[in-house]
Amino acid sequence: MSNMLIQLDRVLRLRMQQGDAESSYVASLHHKGLNKILEKVGEEATELVLAAKDAEGKGRESDEHKALISETADLWFHSLVMLAHLGADSRAVLDELGRRFGLSGLEEKAARNQD
Numbered sequence: 493m494s495n496m497l498i499q500l501d502r503v504l505r506l507r508m509q510q511g512d513a514e515s516s517y518v519a520s521l522h523h524k525g526l527n528k529i530l531e532k533v534g535e536e537a538t539e540l541v542l543a544a545k546d547a548e549g550k551g552r553e554s555d556e557h558k559a560l561i562s563e564t565a566d567l568w569f570h571s572l573v574m575l576a577h578l579g580a581d582s583r584a585v586l587d588e589l590g591r592r593f594g595l596s597g598l599e600e601k602a603a604r605n606q607d
């Protein structure tokens with residue numbers, strides 16, 4: 493899975509460096525700038541919340557679950573475009589998740605509140 497993200501990061505970076513806004517959606521987003529990218533991230537997050545509400549109680553083969561997966565992919569994709577625009581990529585996010593792996597969220601929160 494992370495291999496797919498790393499390949500996608502590479503394409504997103506290339507589109508930012510040399511993509512044509514007329515023929516590439518990613519290049520067009522970079523061309524429009526951070527505010528447009530953030531607008532898309534916000535829009536996709538809202539669409540995901542609505543899809544998740546619709547998917548509650550439905551089976552994995554239902555149209556609602558297919559929409560849930562599709563909206564999650566849209567949000568991940570636009571978040572990766574945002575990271576690329578700001579000079580970061582999915583590797584840093586995967587490293588952060590790796591750092592957290594096995595660390596209880598509640599324990600981490602308790603340790604933070606002691607600071």
Ligand SMILES: N=c1c2ncn([C@@H]3O[C@H](COP(=O)(O)OP(=O)(O)OP(=O)(O)O)[C@@H](O)[C@H]3O)c2ncn1[C@@H]1O[C@H](COP(=O)(O)O)[C@@H](O)[C@H]1O
Nearest residue numbers: 500503504507511515516517518519520532535565566569
């Ligand atoms: N994974 C994606 C991907 N997911 C979603 N999208 C596009 O995201 C866009 C936004 O979705 P919306 O439903 O909001 O569409 P919209 O209403 O037309 O968008 P706006 O007019 O509001 O901008 C759609 O045009 C989708 O096609 C993606 N576009 C590109 N990729 C990947 O990025 C690569 C490079 O893409 P290009 O730069 O277009 O070549 C592709 O090969 C893919 O791997």
